[in-house]
Amino acid sequence: MTDKPLLEITDLDVTYRDRSLLGFGGRTFHAVKGANLxxxxxxxxxxxxxxxxxKSSIANTVLGLVPASGGSIRFGDVDLAAMKTRYPPAVRSRIQAVFQDPYSSLNASMTVEAIVTEPLRVHTAMNRAERRDRAxxxxxxxxxSEEHLTRxxxxxxxxQRxxxxxxxxxxxxPKLIVLDEPVSALDVSTQNQIINLLYERREELGIAYLLIAHDLALVHHxxxxxxxxxxxxxxxxxxxDRVYRAPAHPYTKALLDAVPLLDPAAQRRRRAARKIAPAQDATRVAETGCPYRNRCPSAMARCAQHMPPAYPVEGGGTASCFLLAPDTGGETPGEAA
Ligand SMILES: Nc1ncnc2c1ncn2[C@@H]1O[C@H](COP(=O)(O)OP(=O)(O)OP(=O)(O)O)[C@@H](O)[C@H]1O
Ligand SMILES: [Mg+2]
Known part of the structure; x- marks a missing residue:
């Protein structure tokens, strides 16, 4: 590992037109706002x-499948967010993707050999025998193994898919693989096998991953x-480790609490204690203040007025929450909840 960023996302915005409104005049909303990674x-x-x-909006913007409406995505010497056309081959070969649904992402009419060697056919001068050996x-x-090539x-x-x-x-x-919920469609034991496989290949091959998941517990290792x-x-x-063991943002805490407990009674008690409000629709959220304030047990009046900046967290990283502000402005957390 080196210190130089491979991928640097700065102030990224992704906007869409609101799909719930038919016809003309549908307003645009931010699916991603000011993201830094x-x-x-x-x-x-x-x-x-x-x-x-x-999450997928960020992934798809990195992959060039969805345009950025603001900000930059530096990858090596280029800004992916500024590219209006398909990425040049030198970029496409360095960033690869694996998607959630292994049933629809593989071309059913192709053999495994054809699927696995397709990128080699497009991007290298290898002949057929060389491609087969590589497959x-x-x-x-x-x-x-080899016997799977013809299936x-x-x-x-x-x-297996x-x-x-x-x-x-x-x-x-590739230098980077974007994995958008690669195990969400799989059963739990298969999830762990695939995560372990990804981990081992990364250690050997030195690839970076942008790994998207719902479940923090599954990917934190x-x-x-x-x-x-x-x-x-x-x-x-x-x-x-810091985010998993000592989450700083109230939403991260709620997300970790939402990891299923094996004991259903304990789960019911926890839900009742937390009273987690239902998820909100991105298209309906006012664009001022903290996006989490309506669900947050610690919300204060100022959370409605300003988006909290990213405050440094002890142990590393940042959290965008006024609870971490050096001065709480005389407010008591929870008074606006
Ligand atoms: N092509 C599109 N047109 C309009 N709205 C979209 C489009 N793609 C995504 N959205 C909306 O943008 C928001 C973010 O969607 P996105 O798919 O990035 O979320 P996600 O975190 O990947 O969710 P999931 O975990 O369900 O995959 C959602 O409100 C979604 O409905
Ligand atoms: Mg998604």
Whole structure:
């Protein structure tokens, strides 16, 4: 690992037109607002948050699938956010992606050999025999073998399909793999196998990951840093252990509390104690103040007036919450809740 950022996202905005309004005049809303993230070479950044918080919007902007409406995404010497056309081959080969649904992301009519060697065919001068040899190597990296080359995606389980998708993503020895909920569609034991596989390959190959998940507990072991999103904002960021053990933002605390308990009675008690309000719709949130204030047990009057800046947190990272302000302005947390 080096200190130079591989990917540096600064003040990133992503806007969409509100889909719930039909016809003309639908207003635009921010799916991502002012996001700042850094990924260093060989590092894993876990990006977590509930559904609709804007995680895929960040991923898709990095991949060039969705345009940024503001800010920059520096990758090496280029600003990806400023690129209006498809990324040039030199960039595309260095950033790869693995998506959530292993059933729809692999072309059903292709053999595993064709899927895994496709990036080699497009981006390298390798001949067919060389590509096949490389495909065998790649399958070994994901604990599959040569005999799988001639099969089709439907002959594999969800976990195996995700292994094939990972093999294909590794083919060009990328610097960064964007993994958008790569294990969310899998059962728990398969989730752990895939996470372990990603961890091992990263250690060997020195790849960086942007790893998106709902569940902080699932990704904190493999992540060097964690960023937490809520309604388009990165509300907390920091070293993985610190965020997991000592979350600073009230939303991160609630997210960790929401990790399922094995005992349903304990879970009911905890829910009752916390009274977590239902999730909010990004398209309906006023764009001033803290996005979490309506659900926050510690909200103060000033939370409605200003977006809290990113305050440094003891142990590393930042959290955007006035509870961390050196001066609380004479307010008592919770009085506006
Ligand atoms: N193409 C689009 N057009 C309009 N609105 C969109 C579009 N894509 C996403 N959105 C909206 O933007 C917000 C953020 O969506 P995004 O998919 O980035 O969230 P997410 O954190 O990845 O959620 P999930 O965990 O469900 O995948 C949501 O309110 C979503 O409905
Ligand atoms: Mg998503």
């Amino acid at each position: 850094v990924i260093r070479a060989g590092e894993t950044l876990g990006l977590v948050g509930e559904s609709g918080s804007g 065998v190597e790649l399958l070994k990296l994901v604990s599959l 089709h995606p439907h002959q594999f389980s969800g976990g 995700q292994r094939i998708a990972i093999a294909s993503a590794l083919a060009l020895q 493999i992540s060097d840093r964690i960023a937490v999103m809520y309604l388009g904002h990165i509300v907390e960021e920091g070293p993985s």
